[in-house]
Amino acid sequence: MRILSFYVLKQHIAPFTFAVTALTLLMLLDQLAKQFHKLVGKGLGGRVIAEVFFYSIPFIVAVIVPMAVLVAVLYAFNRLAADNEISAMKASGVSLARIAAPVVVAATFVAVGLVWFNDNVLPEANHRLASLRISITRKEPTFALQERRVNEVIERKLFIQAARIDNASSRLENVTIWDERDADRSRTIYAASGLMAFNDNQTDLYLTLFDGKVQETRDDSPAAFREVWFETNNIRISEVGNELNRELSQFRSDRELPIDSMRVQVREAEEQAGQTEDVSRAMAVAATSRRLGDLVPDEEELAPTDTAGVVAEAWRTGRRLEVPSSAYNSFRANAIQLDRHRERANRFEVEIWKKFTIPAACIVFVLIGVPIAVRYRRGGVGLVVGVSLGVFCLYYVALIGGEKLADRQLLSPALAMWSPNILFGLIGVGGFFQARRAGG
Numbered sequence: 001m002r003i004l005s006f007y008v009l010k011q012h013i014a015p016f017t018f019a020v021t022a023l024t025l026l027m028l029l030d031q032l033a034k035q036f037h038k039l040v041g042k043g044l045g046g047r048v049i050a051e052v053f054f055y056s057i058p059f060i061v062a063v064i065v066p067m068a069v070l071v072a073v074l075y076a077f078n079r080l081a082a083d084n085e086i087s088a089m090k091a092s093g094v095s096l097a098r099i100a101a102p103v104v105v106a107a108t109f110v111a112v113g114l115v116w117f118n119d120n121v122l123p124e125a126n127h128r129l130a131s132l133r134i135s136i137t138r139k140e141p142t143f144a145l146q147e148r149r150v151n152e153v154i155e156r157k158l159f160i161q162a163a164r165i166d167n168a169s170s171r172l173e174n175v176t177i178w179d180e181r182d183a184d185r186s187r188t189i190y191a192a193s194g195l196m197a198f199n200d201n202q203t204d205l206y207l208t209l210f211d212g213k214v215q216e217t218r219d220d221s222p223a224a225f226r227e228v229w230f231e232t233n234n235i236r237i238s239e240v241g242n243e244l245n246r247e248l249s250q251f252r253s254d255r256e257l258p259i260d261s262m263r264v265q266v267r268e269a270e271e272q273a274g275q276t277e278d279v280s281r282a283m284a285v286a287a288t289s290r291r292l293g294d295l296v297p298d299e300e301e302l303a304p305t306d307t308a309g310v311v312a313e314a315w316r317t318g319r320r321l322e323v324p325s326s327a328y329n330s331f332r333a334n335a336i337q338l339d340r341h342r343e344r345a346n347r348f349e350v351e352i353w354k355k356f357t358i359p360a361a362c363i364v365f366v367l368i369g370v371p372i373a374v375r376y377r378r379g380g381v382g383l384v385v386g387v388s389l390g391v392f393c394l395y396y397v398a399l400i401g402g403e404k405l406a407d408r409q410l411l412s413p414a415l416a417m418w419s420p421n422i423l424f425g426l427i428g429v430g431g432f433f434q435a436r437r438a439g440g
Contacts, residue, residue: 004094005102011076012103019068020061027060028053048136055129058122065114066361067392069107073369074384081377096435100370107362114359119258127256150178153205153237155251157181162194170196175209177235188215191233207235254351262348269345276338280331342409349413350406354399357417361395364421367428371435395420 035052077100080086089099134155145151150161158181163174177189191212198205212233216226254262368391376383402416411419 004089004099008076008080008099009102009106011080012072012106015075016068016072019071020064023064023067024057024060027064028056031056031060048132051132052129052136055125055132058117058125059129062114062118062122062358065110066358066365067388069110069362070365070369070391071384071388073103073366074373074387075381077370077373078377078379078383081374082380086374086377096370096374097432100366100432103370104363104366107366111359111362114362115356118355118359123252123256123258127252130253130256145172154181158237172196175212177207184219186217186219189213189233189235190215205237207237209233209235254348257348257351259352259355262352265348266345266352269341269348273338273341273345276334276341280334280338283331283334339409343407346406346409346413350403350417353413353417354403357399357421360421361424364425364428365391368424368431371428371431374435375431391424395424398423 031053077086086096086099090096145160145162145165147165148161148163150159152158153160157179159178161176162172165172172194173192175189175191175194177187177191179187179189189209189212191209193211194207194209196205196207209230210232212230214226214228214230214233216228218224252261254265257265369387372387373379373383379387398420399417402411402419405411406413406416
């Protein structure tokens with residue numbers, strides 16, 4: 001039996017290697033098509049461009065390894081079935097489940113390795129890629145700015161939007177600038193047109209704006225509002241020039257963090273959500289006490305569990321519980337804040353479970369691929385390509401749909417992320433039973 005297991009596994013090595021290589025190259029070409037217009041014309045060296053694609057490979061590998069497993073299983077078992085080797089094994093008393101067992105074990109090892117890869121290699125690669133893209137975007141704003149989009153020139157501090165951009169003359173039309181560089185002041189600048197230029201060292205950007213206005217508010221006096229009209233306005237933005245700054249960003253998104261760090265983020269978000277709920281309950285008790293007057297004891301003696309009885313007493317006696325507008329606004333603000341904390345916790349939990357569920361798809365795809373390949377033994381390459389594309393599309397649509405439902409708090413993150421694996425796994429197990437009834 002050991003010889004049989006090694007023989008079956010050996011049939012998967014070549015198609016798996018081919019699938020990984022081919023799918024990686026295809027996705028790299030797709031990335032090249034998407035990123036080409038952002039990289040050309042900036043004087044970037046070949047090393048920098050190579051780094052962009054090098055740091056894109058880990059994300060591609062995390063996605064295509066389960067795909068490659070399915071392709072290898074479909075090809076190998078379909079060839080074994082077409083050559084009547086599966087029939088010979090069955091005639092010798094070896095069931096289809098026993099034939100597939102070593103492949104399931106191998107897929108399990110691949111899944112475990114992919115979990116480690118997703119937790120240790122992928123976050124750092126994503127972080128370096130994101131930082132490199134930001135550096136490239138800032139290298140030359142004339143080429144980096146995109147029409148009719150909000151362009152982040154300085155991270156979280158300065159944004160520029162233009163209806164039309166002429167790269168040849170560096171001229172902008174219908175310009176809007178959001179300037180948050182001053183911690184105590186927010187400025188919004190509107191201009192009919194403008195020009196962009198660099199200093200001699202190519203490190204600072206100069207904007208010359210024409211026919212516009214500046215709107216300004218200050219944090220220390222929110223009610224104050226200042227508006228100034230201008231014919232010409234000169235703005236200097238430092239350290240955004242043609243020098244590529246290779247410093248890593250301090251900010252990390254959910255896809256740039258390992259599992260332990262994301263669990264810390266989940267705990268913090270849940271604690272903040274709990275604190276917001278406590279504040280809302282305290283506000284409800286205080287507001288009820290003020291409205292009911294002498295029907296209730298002192299506020300210090302009123303527990304949250306007594307609120308229902310107090311409200312019932314007020315209803316029985318005909319008193320109206322009117323909530324003042326200030327309290328209503330406070331409750332609404334707390335509700336919005338609570339939703340944000342829960343959405344943040346769910347977002348990180350979804351990303352945590354994705355690091356397990358996508359690798360687990362390697363095992364699920366084995367369960368699906370083996371019965372299909374054996375049942376349609378004359379399918380050949382057409383079967384491999386068609387079934388692979390169909391399963392990939394359905395699986396990732398289900399995965400993305402579950403992620404959206406979890407982000408909107410309609411499903412728990414664990415259930416949303418594991419549902420595609422459970423569904424496809426049950427289909428695969430059903431396929432094995434069907435094959436057994438058909439003579440397996």
